[in-house]
Amino acid sequence: MAEGKESRVKKLQEEGWIKQTTIGEPRLSEIVQLYRSLGYEVSLETIKLDELDKECRRCYESEIGEVKTVYVRKKK
Amino acid sequence: MKKEYWRWPEYRRTVPGKDWTMAEVVTTGVDVGAVSSKAAIMVDGELYAYSIMRTGANSPDSANKAVNWALEGTKMKPDDIQYIVGTGYGRVNVPFANKAITEITCHARGANYIWGPTVRTILDMGGQDCKAIRCDEKGKVTAFLMNDKCAAGTGRGIEVIADLLSVPIEEVGPMSLTVEKEPEPVSSTCVVFAKSEAMGLLRKGWPKEMVLAAYCSAMASRIAELLRRVGVQKDFVITGGISKNVGIVNRLEDIIGVKALPMKKEFDPIIAGAIGAGLFAKDLYEKERKDA
Numbered sequence: 305m306a307e308g309k310e311s312r313v314k315k316l317q318e319e320g321w322i323k324q325t326t327i328g329e330p331r332l333s334e335i336v337q338l339y340r341s342l343g344y345e346v347s348l349e350t351i352k353l354d355e356l357d358k359e360c361r362r363c364y365e366s367e368i369g370e371v372k373t374v375y376v377r378k379k380k
Numbered sequence: 381m382k383k384e385y386w387r388w389p390e391y392r393r394t395v396p397g398k399d400w401t402m403a404e405v406v407t408t409g410v411d412v413g414a415v416s417s418k419a420a421i422m423v424d425g426e427l428y429a430y431s432i433m434r435t436g437a438n439s440p441d442s443a444n445k446a447v448n449w450a451l452e453g454t455k456m457k458p459d460d461i462q463y464i465v466g467t468g469y470g471r472v473n474v475p476f477a478n479k480a481i482t483e484i485t486c487h488a489r490g491a492n493y494i495w496g497p498t499v500r501t502i503l504d505m506g507g508q509d510c511k512a513i514r515c516d517e518k519g520k521v522t523a524f525l526m527n528d529k530c531a532a533g534t535g536r537g538i539e540v541i542a543d544l545l546s547v548p549i550e551e552v553g554p555m556s557l558t559v560e561k562e563p564e565p566v567s568s569t570c571v572v573f574a575k576s577e578a579m580g581l582l583r584k585g586w587p588k589e590m591v592l593a594a595y596c597s598a599m600a601s602r603i604a605e606l607l608r609r610v611g612v613q614k615d616f617v618i619t620g621g622i623s624k625n626v627g628i629v630n631r632l633e634d635i636i637g638v639k640a641l642p643m644k645k646e647f648d649p650i651i652a653g654a655i656g657a658g659l660f661a662k663d664l665y666e667k668e669r670k671d672a
Contacts, residue, residue, distance in 0.1 A: 324525060324526070325525065325526045325527065325528050325529075326528045326529060327526065327528060327529040328529050330469070330472060331469075331509070331526065331529070334482045334484075335482075335484075335524075335526060337482070338482055338484060338485070338521070338524065342521065342522070342523065359568060359570050359572075359573050360530065360570070362572065363529075363530060363572075364529075371529055
């Protein structure tokens with residue numbers, strides 16, 4: 305599982321994506337819109353509960369499907 | 381009744397020496413945050429009156445109360461306001477706003493108004509989130525970074541610790557600076573875990589100021605990382621409630637090696653977002669009038 309995450313993150317980094325934050329609504333739509341207006345491409349990654357630190361799981365559990373990790377890269 | 385140590389002062393203010401009845405444009409910015417609601421009444425693009433209060437369970441109601449309180453004693457009525465912009469976590473819940481604008485955008489514009497065009501980096505330390513923002517000389521956002529969805533390292537965390545240690549929230553920062561030797565930071569700023577860690581330290585016999593120093597230090601480190609990632613460029617300013625906590629601000633400045641511009645006496649840094657929203661309201665109102 306952690307290996308899956310690591311390889312996904314590595315692939316994103318190789319493609320030039322930079323991790324910004326992990327967040328849910330209503331902030332998520334807001335920052336996606338703002339990054340796009342600043343000339344960035346945005347990629348949203350779904351997070352998995354078993355990939356989180358133990359101490360964070362309790363808070364993310366109830367909205368795991370809604371919280372995404374935001375990656376950005378400058379438009380070519 | 382149990383004393384609420386977390387409770388910060390709610391207040392309103394009218395800027396002296398201004399006459400709104402002669403104004404061409406009266407606008408309002410309403411910033412409904414997760415913890416506090418702020419309203420800034422702007423007269424011809426200048427701050428005229430404002431209010432800062434706790435956000436209640438109902439965001440539209442909090443927005444309404446904040447505006448009405450800001451107007452109190454001014455003889456201005458809600459109908460005298462020509463354009464309203466809502467911002468903040470609950471900005472979509474400002475039913476009477478003409479438009480909603482993101483708080484990142486509004487904070488940058490508000491900081492530019494408060495401190496001037498030399499501001500390039502803004503740290504907004506709010507109740508439930510923390511944002512590092514870079515802007516140009518006009519207060520336009522050029523880059524930003526927000527903390528992860530979590531109250532760790534935010535104002536809510538400080539409120540919880542203040543209550544746990546029975547220390548009034550305004551004294552948390554100054555008391556944390558009274559330690560002779562800086563303790564190791566707590567290992568987590570997670571509200572849930574820091575609370576149990578702080579309780580453990582108290583049981584070990586740590587005095588309150590040591591526990592507060594350990595917590596403020598951990599928060600400063602967490603926030604410094606956010607700033608490091610976005611890159612701090614001078615002039616650097618801090619907005620939001622935690623900007624008043626010298627225990628965090630001083631430690632943060634030490635870590636990043638940059639001093640924030642001092643707070644301006646006439647502007648509470650908590651209302652930067654509401655001011656920015658009020659300024660956008662003026663632009664939008666004038667544009668609508670021109671287009672009509």
